[in-house]
Amino acid sequence: MVDADQTFVIVGGGLAGAKAAETLRAEGFSGRVILIGDERDHPYERPPLSKGYLTGKAERDSVFVHEPAWYAQNDIELHLGQPVTAVDRDARTVRLGDGTVIRFDKLLLATGAEPRRLDIPGTDLAGVHHLRRLAHADRLRHVLASLGRDNGHLVIAGGGWIGLEVAAAARGYGAEVTIIEPEPTPLHRVLGPELGQLFADLHTDHGVRFHFGAMLTEIVGQDGMVLAVRTADGEEHPAHAVLAAIGAAPRTALAENAGLALVDRADGGGIAVDASLRTSDPDIFAAGDVAAAQNPLLHTRIRVEHWANALNGGPAAALAMLGRNVSYDRVPYFFSDQYDLGMEYSGWAPPGSYDQVVARGDVGKREFIAFWLREGRVVAGMNVNVWDVTEAIQKLIRSGAAVDPDALADPSVPLESLV
Structure with missing residues (x-):
């Protein structure tokens, strides 16, 4: 029975966590709702980071899920800029980076994913970037504008959705762009060769250069700045900035240290949850990029790293936390804008x-x-x-x-x- 004496804690300040908090209040939950995020910004949506905000067509404030005042108005307790360092399942507590311990009756892990890192020499240079967080987009937006003004070169490692969207944004600023991709086409593992070539042609038509069947082996720099990149086949490409867009890894450390069931990386990784987004602990749930959910429609377990999954998964998990009957069987969905x-x-x-x-x-x-x-x-x-x-x-x-x-x-x- 859900009542005012209960405390629901949400770990993760992204779209899934924010929509879960919104749903709890919309469904009449009157207990404490505590939302913890390790970034200082209020919860925001990620698509604009590689689309509207990055291209300069949207303002920074457009990325936020709610107005800052909304959280106080709905009695959502925010802990921003605070990582959760441990989950104690026996004591039903989470520990924050500053040592604060918070008790929970139900816990939602919406910890998202983090960009995979290039494991090659030169990644410590100042011009090497990732794109996952709002702070990354803030920096990259200025970098692309500067490259455009100075006829600079951006090399992108990876021809997936993020790599292609950033390439389109960079060309919009006038920067030179080269994409290094080990597969024979961009998006090869998503769309297959049948449609991957379509996106190669699209970007080639807009001046992007591709180097297929190749992998970065070194980023060359001088005085801490990027000068070029080298690939395994001996090619060298000029570069003033490098974007690592080689995928994301689910942030499962909290769940793993708490002894929750996980999915092998070979099978997509993530926190294993059932169709109601419940983990192996009946009082702990997971949603968004980190959740590998058993999908009743697809008859398989799948982890989806896209906006719609966070938008719909957060509310579904909130309903399950409230004891509702939930069967999360959404058709996976995503969108992209390029040129x-x-x-x-x-x-x-x-x-x-x-x-x-x-x-x-x-x-x-x-x-x-x-x-x-x-x-x-x-x-x-x-x-x-x-x-x-x-x-x-x-x-x-x-x-x-x-x-x-x-x-x-x-x-x-x-x-x-x-x-």
């Missing part, structure tokens, strides 16, 4: 999980929908510069219905009619 290309992706189609890709529309003009099929059933869809179709795509995925590939490819056939 004049906007796209949305729904579903889950890792390499080897599909046997056909069907396109509807004009791929050459970058106005189309791509569908990934397994045994005639849609498992994922991506709409590129085609809008208001996400709901229909997700219905197709949820239905599990076999579809006629020819009808799927025919723009004159309404998607809704295929369910």
